[in-house]
Amino acid sequence: MMPTPESSGSASSPSASARPAGAAPDHDASGVSYQAGPRPAGLSWTLVLGVATAALLILVAVLWSKTSARDRTIIANQNRAEQVEAGSVVLKTSLDEATAVSARLQTQLDEATAATAAATTELEAAKAGTVQLQTESDKLRTTSAGFQTEMNEAKVAAIQLKGDIEVAKRQTASAQAELAKAKTELTELKAKLTEANTQTAALQKNFDQAQLEMTRMQPIPPAKKR
Secondary structure, three states, X not given: OOOOHHHHHHHHOOOOOOOOOOOOOOEOOOOOEOOOOOOOHHHHHHHHHHHHHHHHHHHHHHHHHHHHHHHHHHHHHXXXXXXXXXXXXXXXHHHHHHHHHHHHXXXXXXXXXXXXXXXXXXXXXXXXXXXXXXXXXXXHHHHHHHHHHHHHHHHHHHXXXXXXXXXXXXXXXXXXXXXXXXXXXXXXHHHHHHHHHHHHHHHHHHHHHHHHHHHHHOOOOOOOOO
């Protein structure tokens, strides 16, 4: 049988006289419990309201935390969406630029391909021209060898001709000397001829006079009778 507060006295529980009526049973140091009196109804409602308020505050705090986290998530998502949209605009611009660059590069590639084809054609033509030039070069070498032979022969002929020219020069000088001598003799002969002509003219004149004198000196024959 559990002892009551009245039987235990103030010595066993010094705080028993100060505990209000209706309080919960208390245990002293010896582990003996005391039966408390009935609790007031207002205190129970206060505790319930306190617990409910605390729970509500906790719930509100949790909801607020979740709401704040959701708002932060929404803001972060909006920021991320704006960043993605801005990145999309940048990517669109970059894509347009890349498309333009790709088109330009394609044009340049087509031009380079056409230029390469033209260069290949020119190269083939140049190769054919090189072969033709090589053939012509071989012909020119052969012709040049012939020309060299002819030139050597011409040099020999020129040397011979030079000797002939020297001989001809000497002969020409001799002929010129003889011509000068002949001219001198011709001049002398012309002078002698002039003198002879003069003498001949004088002799002819004398002869004519003599003939005339002889004619006058001959007797006139008598005239014949009819």
